[in-house]
Amino acid sequence: MRRPLSNGILYLVLGVIFTFFAIQNVQQSGWGFFTYLLIILATLDFGSGLRFIMIHFQLKQHQKKK
Incomplete structure (x- = not known):
């Protein structure tokens, strides 16, 4: 299983990238279907x-208790 922290950072980076592409798309062609799709993907990421990241800290806290 991959580490939750590295997955969390990866998803946050993807969210930033999708947000950047959505902003670029709005500036070039306005609000279209593709822009909304990028915003939805960024939100999910x-x-x-x-x-x-929250799971990572919960696991870390649970390991300290043991």
Whole structure:
């Protein structure tokens, strides 16, 4: 199993990249279907990234208790 922290960072980076592409797309061609798709993907990636980072800290805290 991959480490939750590295997965979280990866998803956060992907969220930033999708956000950047969405901003570029709005500046070039306005609000279209592809822009909304990029925003949805960025939102999902940010949510997954934060969830993985929270899991990492919960596992770390659980290991300290043992």
